[in-house]
Amino acid sequence: MTGVRTATLDDVARAAGVSRATASRVVxxxxxxxxxxxxxxxxxxxxxGYVPDxxxxALVTRTGTRLAIAVIGHTAAVLDDPYVGRVLTSAAHVAAEREVGVSLHWLPLADPGSLARLADGRGLGGLVVVNPTRPALETVPRTLRGRVxxxxxxxxxxxxxxxxxxxGTDGVVRHLVRTGRHRxxxxxxxxxLPCGDRAVDAYRRVLRDSGGEPRVVTGDFTAARGAKAAVEIMARWPDTDAVFALSDLTALGVLDGLHALGVRVPGDVAVAGFDDIAFAGLxxxxxxxxxxxxxxIAAAAAQAVLDRxxxxxxxxxxxxxxVRDSA
Amino acid sequence: MTGVRTATLDDVARAAGVSRATASRVVxxxxxxxxxxxxxxxxxxxxxGYVPDxxxxALVTRTGTRLAIAVIGHTAAVLDDPYVGRVLTSAAHVAAEREVGVSLHWLPLADPGSLARLADGRGLGGLVVVNPTRPALETVPRTLRGRVxxxxxxxxxxxxxxxxxxxGTDGVVRHLVRTGRHRxxxxxxxxxLPCGDRAVDAYRRVLRDSGGEPRVVTGDFTAARGAKAAVEIMARWPDTDAVFALSDLTALGVLDGLHALGVRVPGDVAVAGFDDIAFAGLxxxxxxxxxxxxxxIAAAAAQAVLDRxxxxxxxxxxxxxxVRDSA
DNA sequence: CCCACACATGGAAGCGCTTCCACCGCAATA
DNA sequence: TATTGCGGTGGAAGCGCTTCCATGTGTGGG
Incomplete structure (x- = not known):
């Protein structure tokens, strides 16, 4: 069944008429x-056709040479998001350039031990975590500190x-204000996701400066949520004249929800997103x-980790x- | 610097007062x-806090326990495509369920040896190749045959x-015909990508049945190409009343190109895509x-490989x- | 011409783990 | 009571590799 035995360093050494030690040095x-x-x-x-095992x-060098990329939040919300794909892609490129393998992991948000388990042996050279919560980050084993x-x-x-x-938020919201939107x-x-706090903060600040009232709806970065959020917003604050979503996917959903409501964009309500995914222009x-x-960003993270x-x-x-057409 | 030594199976055995063999059996x-x-x-x-290395x-079991996913065509065309993301995600899920690691690889189309190199040792339990060419597939090392x-x-x-x-193509094109489109x-x-041949074939067949002339433009699955293709098509065959693209991303581009041309969709020209990516409805x-x-599909592929x-x-x-609005 | 030194080399140890094999003690059977 | 059988166990080998260390070979200087 097996048949083909792959060549080992011993085979190479024998074929070359040298010792395994010498063969290793050359390789x-x-x-x-x-x-x-x-x-x-x-x-x-x-x-x-020798390929080192x-x-x-890794066993002997103890130098785990693999970059693990863990994406927190194992839901459609994360999976559909092109943002995640871009991060993955870029990090994988960096790894490929340095000839280190990449391993991909989708971790459920609720499982606190999963990040720890990910250390699986000392096989990893580093770990890039996408969208982690603080508690999750704290479960990373000590052995990996400085490589995350x-x-x-x-x-x-x-x-x-x-x-x-x-x-970023400041820029978008100010643009909205500048173009005459105030609600x-x-x-x-x-x-x-803690990163949202800073954005909301910036949003509130701009509104305060321009004399507007904050109207915040919690989302989840999905398009579906955006569509629903649009309906909620228009029901709760009918005079709203602009919606800013912290994710393009959500903004696209907002566009959809507004359209269903018969609200014209940008005529009645301006819509702005965040991320500039490929579809934003389409x-x-x-x-x-x-x-x-x-x-x-992803490349820098991967490099930092790989460079220790x-x-x-x-x-x-x-x-x-x-600036495109929606706002 | 290093400080923390991670526990080995020996440590566990000693702590438990058993032999390493027994500890291994339990673990x-x-x-x-x-x-x-x-x-x-x-x-x-x-x-x-023992975690097996x-x-x-892998060294002793020779049972490389890692699923490699290789995406051929290392270009923006591939990277932006949600289709690839869906494949990745699904395959990664299957692997995660079985507790095998996943490694991700982006291989340039032109490098024939890259798939072979991917075997890097006997570390892999299987290989899923996305959108491979036949020549590329042939470079897969013999050791991996039956695990690809x-x-x-x-x-x-x-x-x-x-x-x-x-x-699939047959269904879409027939729908177009059924709704009165003939050009x-x-x-x-x-x-x-050989898979396209079957689609083109189906397209030609339907057109033959309905008495239409084939109007084929080669694309590359990108939106940008779609926009350009729309212009080319309308210039070459101005009476075209429908465009079918073998990729939603491309169809979206066609939509865009047509819009720029001032062509109404679906009024003047119907547009249909292929894949039903998340944005198709948006x-x-x-x-x-x-x-x-x-x-x-991706899950089945991963399972087949992992099950040998x-x-x-x-x-x-x-x-x-x-059926949505564009056709 | 001989000694020292560098360089090249092979032997051997050992990374952490699984697994074969021999062993031991026990309960069930004769 | 003597034998068989079996589940539980530890010893030891070995997976393929790197690397320390001791040994051998060539070159330069004294």
Whole structure:
């Protein structure tokens, strides 16, 4: 059944007429080796199609060479969101460039031990957590401290990479004000995600300056929630003239909900989102939003972790207003 | 610096007052163990916070326990596509349920050796390839034969899991015909993806039956290409009254291109897509398309691989027409 | 011409784990 | 009471690899 036995370093050494130690040195490029030995070993490697066994190597070097990416919040809310895909993609690229494997994990929000279990042995070189809660972050095993980075949460006690939600929100809401909107509602993210606090804060601040009343509805980053939120908002505050959602997906849902209500956008109500996902430009009306260097953020997180750089504290990336048709 | 030494199975055994062999039996749940031993070992595991080292385990069991998911076509075209995200997500779920790790790989289309290199040791339990070309598939090392499944390509010489492109296309195009459209253009997928052939074939067949002329434009599954394709189509065949794109993303682009041209949808031209991505229902007009059990397909592929089931040949899944506003 | 030194090399240990095998004590059977 | 059988157990081997260490070979300087 098995039949094909894969070549081991022993086979290579034997074929090259050297010891396993020498073969190892050549293959890894560490330590001295004569040109002659080098040639013979590389030839043998090629001939036998030798590929080092990652497990065995990791076992002895203790240098787990794998980047784990954990996405917290194992729900459709997270899975459908292109934002998550962008983070994954970018982090995976960084890992691929350095030839380290990537492992993907979807962790339910409610399971506090899951992050800890993820350490599964010492196989990982680092861990990038997307949208983690603070409690979840605290369960990360001590062995991994200094090799963890969080993406998308302005947490303080772990290297955190996020867009500057405060400034981004400020920019969008000010744009709304500038274009004559004053009864602006906001659909936030899920309450367990701390990054939303900073955004809501910025929103309240702008409203205070412009003399508006805050109208906050809690969302969950889904489109479905956005549609419902639109209905809620218009029922509760019928004179609303703008809705800002902290997620494009939600904003798209708002657009939909408003449309169903017969409300014209941007005529009656302006709508703005956050993230600038690919579809933001394809909706009708095209969505005004704030664009984020999501790929840069994720790449930076992955790099920090892989470099074992201990960048404690949070790094915020700038976002830029993108004015389209909806606001 | 290092400080914390993680507990090994030896530590557990010592703490529990049993041999390492017994500790291993309890931890893995394989082999006999007295209730007494079982209790003591589990207690020790909890006390020491022991987590088995995956590398060491994989090394001895030779049962690489990791599902690799490789996405071919390392371009924005692929990365932005929600379809890929859905496949990833679903496959990752299956893996998570069985407690096997997932590793993600983005492979450039042009690099034929990359799939082979992916075997990196014998660490993998299986490989799911998304949108592979036939040549790419042929480079998969012999050691992995029987542990590979392809998603999204009607290939024959590897277990392949795909939607029934033929039937799906047939359904959509017939719907177009049924609603009075006869000058129907089609935007295909990239030419290197064999699954498109079956779709084009179905399209031609329906047109032949209904007396229409085929109008085929090659696409690449991106929205940008869709927008350009719309312009090309209207320039080349100005009397076109329907466009069918083999990807929702592309269809959305077509919608956009048509809009820019001042063409009304569905008034002047009907537009239909394929895949039923989340945004299909959110566009204006909402996109008529064909819905696919992408999650089921990906899950089936992952399961087949993980079960070492050798389901050679292709399995096709049904798709269903979703009529919305655009056609 | 000999000694020292660097460099190249092979032997062997050991990473943490699973698993074969031999062993022991016990209850059930003859 | 002597034998069989079996569940529970520990010893030990070994998975494929890196790396320490001791040994061997060549070169330079004295």
């Amino acid at each position: 890894t490029g560490q330590g001295p080796a004569s040109p002659r030995a080098r040639d013979r070993v590389t030839a043998a490697v090629a001939a036998l 990652a497990s065995a190597r 980075a969080a993406v998308g949460v302005g947490a303080r006690h772990v290297p955190s990479f996020d867009v500057d939600n405060r400034a 602006i509602a906001m659909v936030t993210g899920p309450s367990w 909706s009708r009306p095209a969505l005004t939003t704030s664009t984020h260097p999501v790929e840069d 750089r201990d960048t404690s504290g949070a790094t915020f990336y700038p976002s830029a207003l993108v | 893995t749940g394989q082999g006999p163990a007295s209730p007494r031993a079982r209790d003591r070992v589990t207690a020790a595991v909890a006390a020491l 995956a590398s060491a385990r 499944a392809a998603v999204g390509v009607g290939a024959r010489h590897v277990p392949s899991f795909d939607v029934d492109n033929r039937a 129907i253009a089609m935007v295909t997928g990239p030419s290197w 566009s204006r007009p909402a996109l008529t398309t064909s819905t696919h059990p992408v999650e089921d 089931r050798d389901t050679s040949g292709a399995t096709f899944y049904p798709s269903a027409l979703v």
